[in-house]
Amino acid sequence: MPPSYAHEGDAGADLRASEAVQLQPGQRALVGTGVSIALPDGYAAFVVPRSGLAAKHGITVVNSPGTVDAGYRGEIKVTLLNTDTEHTFAVEIGDRIAQMIVMPVSRAVFIPVDELSESVRGANGFGSTGISS
Numbered sequence: 001m002p003p004s005y006a007h008e009g010d011a012g013a014d015l016r017a018s019e020a021v022q023l024q025p026g027q028r029a030l031v032g033t034g035v036s037i038a039l040p041d042g043y044a045a046f047v048v049p050r051s052g053l054a055a056k057h058g059i060t061v062v063n064s065p066g067t068v069d070a071g072y073r074g075e076i077k078v079t080l081l082n083t084d085t086e087h088t089f090a091v092e093i094g095d096r097i098a099q100m101i102v103m104p105v106s107r108a109v110f111i112p113v114d115e116l117s118e119s120v121r122g123a124n125g126f127g128s129t130g131i132s133s
């Protein structure tokens with residue numbers, strides 16, 4: 001089995017294709033990795049694109065970041081998308097198609113309140129900063 005990380009210090013563990021797929025321009029495909037994991041409670045894994053595939057070939061992950069729940073025991077699959085408008089992209093078995101980042105996560109619970117605490121930003125968003133009034 002190849003090492004999980006391409007280099008010491010990498011945050012993302014390599015996800016490799018367990019099947020060969022041809023991605024036509026604009027086409028997406030759910031690609032198997034042959035990997036199943038059991039994350040500890042309080043952790044999640046996120047499936048994210050590889051920068052090199054994106055920059056060189058326009059290959060991305062449709063649902064990036066794909067969320068792998070701690071309770072999931074099935075095969076991790078990658079929803080690859082070929083954003084290139086001209087070239088078909090060939091995925092071979094064993095190719096590194098994405099990476100997986102494992103992180104501790106908190107689980108949010110919504111609690112209804114009448115008022116929220118004040119902040120400098122308040123309700124301003126969507127490009128509201130850096131504009132002179």
Ligand SMILES: O=c1ccn([C@H]2C[C@H](O)[C@@H](COP(=O)(O)OP(=O)(O)OP(=O)(O)O)O2)c(=O)[nH]1
Pocket residue numbers: 047063065066067068069070072075076077078079
């Ligand atoms: O890129 C991904 C994203 C998810 N999964 C697996 C692990 C995850 O735990 C499960 C469900 O993912 P998610 O919760 O995003 O799917 P959903 O569309 O909300 O469906 P579900 O009803 O199964 O939760 O699918 C993958 O293999 N790859």
